[in-house]
Amino acid sequence: QVQLVQSGAEVKKPGASVKVSCKASGYTFTSYGISWVRQAPGQGLEWMGWISAYNGNTNYAQKLQGRVTMTTDTSTSTAYMELRSLRSDDTAVYYCARTTYYYDSSGYPKTYYFDYWGQGTLVTVSS
Amino acid sequence: DIQMTQSPSTLSASVGDRVTITCRASQSISSWLAWYQQKPGKAPKLLIYKASSLESGVPSRFSGSGSGTEFTLTISSLQPDDFATYYCQQYNSYSPSFGPGTKVDIK
Numbered sequence: 001q002v003q004l005v006q007s008g009a010e011v012k013k014p015g016a017s018v019k020v021s022c023k024a025s026g027y028t029f030t031s032y033g034i035s036w037v038r039q040a041p042g043q044g045l046e047w048m049g050w051i052s053a054y055n056g057n058t059n060y061a062q063k064l065q066g067r068v069t070m071t072t073d074t075s076t077s078t079a080y081m082e083l084r085s086l087r088s089d090d091t092a093v094y095y096c097a098r099t100t101y102y103y104d105s106s107g108y109p110k111t112y113y114f115d116y117w118g119q120g121t122l123v124t125v126s127s
Numbered sequence: 128d129i130q131m132t133q134s135p136s137t138l139s140a141s142v143g144d145r146v147t148i149t150c151r152a153s154q155s156i157s158s159w160l161a162w163y164q165q166k167p168g169k170a171p172k173l174l175i176y177k178a179s180s181l182e183s184g185v186p187s188r189f190s191g192s193g194s195g196t197e198f199t200l201t202i203s204s205l206q207p208d209d210f211a212t213y214y215c216q217q218y219n220s221y222s223p224s225f226g227p228g229t230k231v232d233i234k
Contacts, residue, residue, distance in 0.1 A: 035223075037171075045163075045171065045214055045225040059221060062128075095170055112218055113161035115182070117170035 002026040004034075004096050004118035011124045012086050019082040020121045022096030029077035030054045033099045035114055036070060036081045038092040046092075050099055050111050051079060057109055086125045093120040129153050129217050131226035139234040146202040148229045150215035155195045159219035162191055162200045165228075166211045174213075175200065205231070 007021040022034060035050035049060035051070040058070050069082045079096055097114035104110050130153040140146050150160065158178040163171035173182045175191035178198055188203040202209055210233055215226040 037225075044227045045165075045216075047223045047225065061222060097170075108221065110218070110221060111223060112159075113173060113176045113216065114163075114171075115173050115176075117172070120170055 002098065002116045004098065004116055006094075006096060006118040006121045009122040009124070011126065013127055014087055014125055016086050016125075017082060017084040018086060018123050019080055020094050020096075020123070022079040022081070022118050024053075024077045024079070024098070027098070029072075030074055033101045033109075033111060034070070034072065034079040035097045035099045035111060037095045037097060037114070039095070039120075040089070040092045043092075048081070048094075050101070052101060052109060053079065059109065059111075083123075086123075088125050091123065091125045093122050095120050128222055129156060129220050129224055131215055131217055131224055133213075133215060133226035133229050135229060136227065137230045137232065139232055140205050141234045142205055142207060144205045144234075146205050146209075146231060148200045148213055148215075148231075150193075150198045150200070150226050152196045152198075152217055152219075156217045156219035158194045159217060160191075160193070160198050161216045161218065162189075163214045163216065164209075164211045165214065171214060202231075 003025045005023045030053045033052045036048040051058045053072045071080045096118040098116040100112040132151045160178045162175040165171040179191045212228045212230045
């Protein structure tokens with residue numbers, strides 16, 4: 001069965017970086033993408049970006065450009081999300097989710113919906 | 128960016144009720160819409176994709192409809208397990224986006 005297992009909770013100080021992992025199993029890792037979605041306490045869902053596990057192509061949400069990096073390690077079927085220059089409003093539960101994607105007529109990758117999700121990783125940013 | 132709205136933000140209902148949640152997009156997204164259910168402390172769960180396709184294993188009391196800019200999620204007969212928050216999500220653009228959520232609670 002498809003499973004995405006994320007790393008444990010983190011507490012960071014403002015200005016620091018955090019790297020969250022997401023280990024996939026039960027499917028061919030390189031046939032899908034991994035998206036990252038976060039949820040601040042009591043708030044809704046915010047898409048952060050995604051990465052193709054096949055070729056490492058990425059697309060990041062504009063508001064996070066320059067602070068976020070998504071990578072994959074195909075040898076261990078693991079995806080990573082690193083967020084730098086942390087602020088208090090980055091405090092959230094971070095989820096990874098499997099996504100199918102395709103290349104549109106302009107040759108740019110587009111993702112579909114998110115069919116399997118990790119259990120979430122709480123990142124707390126506090127001085 | 129495509130903005131998503133949902134109504135109502137909160138819905139109080141009883142077991143057995145028919146429940147309808149509306150999701151609107153700021154521009155046409157064709158049928159590129161998904162619905163998720165989220166319970167407290169848990170990850171979202173995919174219910175519906177491509178506006179009306181039921182994800183495998185999801186009970187048939189859930190259904191989705193709509194296209195363009197207006198969509199609905201219907202629960203035909205609300206069950207105790209259905210009290211949760213529901214989110215719509217568009218994937219028409221390069222930057223997917225979610226609606227703000229609709230909380231379904233017990234009347």
